[in-house]
Amino acid sequence: xxxxxSVAAALDTxxxxxxxxADIASVEGMEGVTIGRLAAELEMSKSGVIGHFGTKEQxxxxxxxxxxxxxxxxxxxxxxxxxxxxxxxxxxxESWTRHEDDPGxxxxxxxxxVTFEWDGRTGPVxxxxxxxxxxxxxxxxxxxxxxVAAGELAADTDPGQVVFALEALAVGVNPAxxxxxDDLAPAWAxxxxxxxxxxxxxxxx
Amino acid sequence: xxxxxSVAAALDTxxxxxxxxADIASVEGMEGVTIGRLAAELEMSKSGVIGHFGTKEQxxxxxxxxxxxxxxxxxxxxxxxxxxxxxxxxxxxESWTRHEDDPGxxxxxxxxxVTFEWDGRTGPVxxxxxxxxxxxxxxxxxxxxxxVAAGELAADTDPGQVVFALEALAVGVNPAxxxxxDDLAPAWAxxxxxxxxxxxxxxxx
DNA sequence: CCTACCGATCGGTAGG
DNA sequence: CCTACCGATCGGTAGG
Numbered sequence: 001x002x003x004x005x006s007v008a009a010a011l012d013t014x015x016x017x018x019x020x021x022a023d024i025a026s027v028e029g030m031e032g033v034t035i036g037r038l039a040a041e042l043e044m045s046k047s048g049v050i051g052h053f054g055t056k057e058q059x060x061x062x063x064x065x066x067x068x069x070x071x072x073x074x075x076x077x078x079x080x081x082x083x084x085x086x087x088x089x090x091x092x093x094e095s096w097t098r099h100e101d102d103p104g105x106x107x108x109x110x111x112x113x114v115t116f117e118w119d120g121r122t123g124p125v126x127x128x129x130x131x132x133x134x135x136x137x138x139x140x141x142x143x144x145x146x147x148v149a150a151g152e153l154a155a156d157t158d159p160g161q162v163v164f165a166l167e168a169l170a171v172g173v174n175p176a177x178x179x180x181x182d183d184l185a186p187a188w189a190x191x192x193x194x195x196x197x198x199x200x201x202x203x204x205x
Numbered sequence: 206x207x208x209x210x211s212v213a214a215a216l217d218t219x220x221x222x223x224x225x226x227a228d229i230a231s232v233e234g235m236e237g238v239t240i241g242r243l244a245a246e247l248e249m250s251k252s253g254v255i256g257h258f259g260t261k262e263q264x265x266x267x268x269x270x271x272x273x274x275x276x277x278x279x280x281x282x283x284x285x286x287x288x289x290x291x292x293x294x295x296x297x298x299e300s301w302t303r304h305e306d307d308p309g310x311x312x313x314x315x316x317x318x319v320t321f322e323w324d325g326r327t328g329p330v331x332x333x334x335x336x337x338x339x340x341x342x343x344x345x346x347x348x349x350x351x352x353v354a355a356g357e358l359a360a361d362t363d364p365g366q367v368v369f370a371l372e373a374l375a376v377g378v379n380p381a382x383x384x385x386x387d388d389l390a391p392a393w394a395x396x397x398x399x400x401x402x403x404x405x406x407x408x409x410x
Numbered sequence: 411c412c413t414a415c416c417g418a419t420c421g422g423t424a425g426g
Numbered sequence: 427c428c429t430a431c432c433g434a435t436c437g438g439t440a441g442g
Contacts, residue, residue: 006427013427027325031236035421047423048427056421107325116321119383120232120312130384137385164390165397168377169370176369178324179335180342185369192370195400215411240437252439253411261437 014052014062016042021063027107029117030060030125060125067110068132074099076139086152086199089143093166093193100173101186112174137163154198165196219257219267221247226268232312234322235265235330265330272315273337279304281344291357291404294348298371298398305378306391317379342368359403370401 020041021033035056039046053059075095082088103109115133118126140163147153169189176185194201225246226238240261244251258264280300287293308314320338323331345368352358374394381390399406 010427029234029236029322031234034419036419045428046421047429050422051427054422113321113325115380115384116318117234119380120318126384133384158393158396160387160389161393161396164377164381164387164393165374165400168374168381168394168397171377171380172369172373175320175324175376176373179320179331179338182365182369184365188363188366188369189373191363191366192373192397192401195370195403196397198400211411218411239435241435250412251437252413255438256411259438 010052013044013048017049017052017059018062018066021059022067022110023106025063025067025107026103026105026110026113030063030114031117033059033063035059057124061128064114064125064128064132067105067114070104071099071111074104076136084146085143085150086147086197089140089147089197090194090199092140092143093190096166096170097173097186097190097193100170100189103174108174108178109171112171115171133167137167140166157198162196166193169193169196215257218249218253222254222257222264223267223271226264227272227315228311230268230272230312231308231310231315231318235268235319236322238264238268240264262329266333269319269330269333269337272310272319275309276304276316279309281341289351290348290355291352291402294345294352294402295399295404297345297348298395301371301375302378302391302395302398305375305394308379313379313383314376317376320376338372342372345371362403367401371398374398374401 017038020038021030024033024037024041035046035050038044038049042049050056050059053062075092078095079088079091082091100109100112107113111133114129118129141159144153144157144159144162148155148157148159169192173185173189176182176188182188191201222243225243226235229238229242229246240251240255243249243254247254255261255264258267280297283300284293284296287296305314305317312318316338319334323334346364349358349362349364349367353360353362353364374397378390378394381387381393387393396406
């Protein structure tokens with residue numbers, strides 16, 4: 001019993017560390033997450049923090065995994081019931097821009113911040129980030145190809161070009177809001193996504 | 206004579222420090238630029254490096270100024286002779302995506318990297334970055350408004366929405382290339398820019 | 411521009 | 427999970 005309680009408590013502690021790390025990283029990047037800072041914020045010792053992960057790199061990978069999971073839950077899961085093709089594609093655009101509008105992290109979208117922090121580096125974190133975003137790109141591409149096959153999008157649609165543009169527009173919401181105070185950025189992004197897809201824009205957002 | 210030589214040499218040294226800092230920052234962000242690292246790379250003492258700036262924050266501001274100047278020279282200056290309105294606007298889109306394709310920094314576009322690093326923070330560097338990008342946005346907006354007034358763009362064009370979309374697409378080139386190896390990203394961005402503007406895409410790029 | 415140095419903090423380990 | 431500690435590095439200063 002005491003043993004089981006300890007294991008559960010340890011998992012709770014680990015989850016709390018990862019949540020705290022993701023919050024900090026959304027503002028200052030993953031390099032801004034230091035073990036000493038986490039220890040202070042969580043009122044633990046440094047060894048208590050790092051003991052759950054071994055190295056800082058493992059902590060970074062766990063943090064990325066947590067944020068990616070939240071992204072999936074908030075962006076992809078809500079649209080899984082939609083009809084494949086344009087219907088689901090537009091639903092993704094909506095849930096995605098809505099997520100960028102309120103990403104649930106104090107510094108805005110974690111994935112956006114970390115993407116620009118790690119794209120130019122090498123190593124396991126870069127690779128994990130690339131693998132995760134590659135997965136999402138594949139889902140997008142599949143819906144685009146389904147929509148083209150169904151005649152819902154123009155036959156000369158370039159799936160790679162559209163995937164790139166949708167991603168860039170979604171990610172761009174973050175700095176527009178935080179650097180320029182553009183509260184309309186999510187609506188702007190959604191409208192631009194429709195233009196890129198070549199379908200009529202929604203009447204309002 | 207010796208005095209003048211010294212002043213010129215000091216300015217050269219300062220410029221070399223800033224260039225080196227910008228190169229590092231394009232890969233690892235401005236927080237990755239440490240005084241000790243600059244000293245090692247330039248084979249100077251730490252005090253010799255920081256003496257030119259006083260504080261690390263002043264060094265960061267000087268580095269940002271340098272990168273912004275290079276951006277202006279490479280993106281804006283080449284199009285200053287173009288006719289105001291759609292002609293110049295499309296020329297900007299071309300020089301901008303060309304710059305993102307080959308930004309002249311080892312880690313890709315400095316401005317893109319630093320934007321996502323600093324958008325969620327506060328302080329002088331955040332403010333300087335916001336002021337610089339705000340200036341560029343104003344130029345873009347002016348060209349869009351001129352094009353609308355001349356009937357070259359649709360009358361219901363939302364300048365703010367278009368400015369946001371063009372910026373997001375240009376900035377998105379960086380991670381697409383470095384995270385996914387998308388060598389076509391500049392061409393994709395240019396095509397999406399045309400879609401957002403509602404004008405025919407160029408035949409090839 | 412240098413050497414020599416400051417206190418603070420970094421990631422991480424030993425031992426319990 | 428803790429205390430106590432390691433060598434390395436941080437930004438910056440004193441004095442020349």
